[in-house]
Amino acid sequence: QAIDDDCNQTGQLLAAMLDWPQGTFASRVQLEAGAVLVEREVDGGLETLRLRLPAVLTADLRLNEPRYATLPNIMKAKKKPLEVIPAAELGVPAGPPRLKVLQVQEPPPRAGGEKVESVESLLGKLRHAGRI
Amino acid sequence: STGLTEDQKEFQKVALDFAAKEMAPYMAEWDEKEIFPVETMRKAAQLGFGGIYVKPDVGGSGLSRLDTSIIFEALSTGCTSTTAYMSIHNMCVWMIDTFGNEEQRRRFCPSLCSMEKFASYCLTEPGSGSDAASLLTSAQRKGDSYVLNGSKAFISGGGDTDVYVVMCRTGGPGPKGISCLVLEKGMPGLSFGKKEKKVGWNSQPTRAVIFEDCVVPVGNRLGAEGQGFNIAMQGLNGGRINIASCSLGAAHASVLLAQGHLTVRKQFGEPLANNQYLQFRLAEMATRLVAARLMVRNAARALQEGREDAAVLCSMAKLFATDECFGICNQALQMHGGYGYLKDYAVQQFVRDIRVHQILEGTNEVMRMLVARNLLQG
Numbered sequence A: 001q002a003i004d005d006d007c008n009q010t011g012q013l014l015a016a017m018l019d020w021p022q023g024t025f026a027s028r029v030q031l032e033a034g035a036v037l038v039e040r041e042v043d044g045g046l047e048t049l050r051l052r053l054p055a056v057l058t059a060d061l062r063l064n065e066p067r068y069a070t071l072p073n074i075m076k077a078k079k080k081p082l083e084v085i086p087a088a089e090l091g092v093p094a095g096p097p098r099l100k101v102l103q104v105q106e107p108p109p110r111a112g113g114e115k116v117e118s119v120e121s122l123l124g125k126l127r128h129a130g131r132i
Numbered sequence B: 001s002t003g004l005t006e007d008q009k010e011f012q013k014v015a016l017d018f019a020a021k022e023m024a025p026y027m028a029e030w031d032e033k034e035i036f037p038v039e040t041m042r043k044a045a046q047l048g049f050g051g052i053y054v055k056p057d058v059g060g061s062g063l064s065r066l067d068t069s070i071i072f073e074a075l076s077t078g079c080t081s082t083t084a085y086m087s088i089h090n091m092c093v094w095m096i097d098t099f100g101n102e103e104q105r106r107r108f109c110p111s112l113c114s115m116e117k118f119a120s121y122c123l124t125e126p127g128s129g130s131d132a133a134s135l136l137t138s139a140q141r142k143g144d145s146y147v148l149n150g151s152k153a154f155i156s157g158g159g160d161t162d163v164y165v166v167m168c169r170t171g172g173p174g175p176k177g178i179s180c181l182v183l184e185k186g187m188p189g190l191s192f193g194k195k196e197k198k199v200g201w202n203s204q205p206t207r208a209v210i211f212e213d214c215v216v217p218v219g220n221r222l223g224a225e226g227q228g229f230n231i232a233m234q235g236l237n238g239g240r241i242n243i244a245s246c247s248l249g250a251a252h253a254s255v256l257l258a259q260g261h262l263t264v265r266k267q268f269g270e271p272l273a274n275n276q277y278l279q280f281r282l283a284e285m286a287t288r289l290v291a292a293r294l295m296v297r298n299a300a301r302a303l304q305e306g307r308e309d310a311a312v313l314c315s316m317a318k319l320f321a322t323d324e325c326f327g328i329c330n331q332a333l334q335m336h337g338g339y340g341y342l343k344d345y346a347v348q349q350f351v352r353d354i355r356v357h358q359i360l361e362g363t364n365e366v367m368r369m370l371v372a373r374n375l376l377q378g
Helices: A010-018 A071-079 A120-130 B005-032 B040-051 B065-076 B080-100 B102-113 B228-264 B276-304 B310-335 B339-340 B349-358 B364-377
Strands: A022-033 A035-042 A045-052 A056-059 B121-123 B138-142 B145-156 B163-168 B178-184 B188-193 B205-215
Touching: A010 A022, A010 A056, A010 B228, A022 A045, A022 B145, A071 B040, A071 B310, B005 B080, B005 B349, B040 B065, B040 B080, B065 B080, B065 B276, B080 B102, B080 B145, B080 B163, B080 B178, B080 B228, B080 B349, B102 B178, B121 B145, B145 B163, B145 B178, B145 B364, B163 B205, B163 B228, B163 B276, B178 B228, B228 B276, B228 B310, B228 B349, B276 B310, B310 B339, B310 B349, B310 B364, B339 B349
Parallel strands: A022 A056, B121 B163, B138 B163
Antiparallel strands: A022 A035, A035 A045, B138 B145, B145 B205, B163 B178, B188 B205
16 A cells, blocks of 8 residues: 555555465565465454465565665665666556546545433444444 | 755765664663663664765775765764764774875774774873873884873773774974874773763763883884874864764754744743744754854865865864854753753753863864964964
């Protein structure tokens, strides 16, 4: 889930196209012979999967601490060659965009809540609203 | 960070990150327990901070004086005392790199750049501080060696460091009789005094260094006999910019602390920041900080370009920045009220740590002397 558009799709799409297993939101990765043990951050807590290799992994911010750049590396970065490859050379069409924005809207303003007298009353209300 | 190149902004970012994560959380403990943070400094050396303006062929980062000033200013926001020691270490490595022959450079510089070994600069003696050229430590030539007798005072890192760059007298009186020798801990006849108890700079030990018939090979002499004072002074030009940069970092951190406190602390029903007096005070502090920074960076540029006025500009910058920044830190402490006096609050440590910057590497009085001499002779 990249912070630009929050789509949470790229890793998954890649895995589907390659027909490889996927371990997304990885917060810990351990290699075994021919497989990888991936601990994932999911809504309910942590889930551990064993995926056969090759696999697609996407990283959660808890996976590791970024290194500090060293002074010599910062200076070398400037000198690294920057190869520009036009999309056409790779056989990838550069446009038109395949996503069309249909609509952008704000979420509805927060409606007021309701206080109830008892647990039974709460359960009744939830059932009535189709929530349980 | 205005006026910096892309690269310089990157260096500054790494240094600020390192200062915030690896130094700031520990600066109070290092001060209280008088810990010399060897592991942290070695981590800094791995990033290239051990020999910032030393040539890359012996392990240095080959950066400019301005780059160095930016880096030390940034590191100083994390712990001024430790950064100041690192700047002294850097100065010593540069002296060996610049005035040493190939064999000496290869023997000493790599392990110093990585901070596998640490260095100390030994000029001051009990009898000669401002009048440095009157130093008495004698180095008598005997065959292939010099025999040293005498002592040095107030040596930063003394006793804990491995390499000592020592200015001593091989010839007649005055500056032209002074040579520069590199000594190593463990040499017979080299011993240390008691660890001094200081008001600040407590994350670096300060001791006297004592020479009693200490035998040093001639191959450890940097440059020619009689060149030592010149080497020492050239080292100090850069050293002064570095110390001034450390003051800038402390002042910068203090201004941020004051700004934070003024917005949070309330008296008479409103945040302190609503008071015009404090607003104006804060504005003055920031203005002086920027002025001091420009003096220091200008001097750094002059030094790296080899300009004729470099030494004078370095003296002016050291004088101006260390004085102004102490005032800024002190005012920041005042703005904290009673809390500013408690060791739980960092501002007092910045005040204590930079107080000595107005004294060492040439007192601010000596800085005036150098500038006056330049004005009245030229």
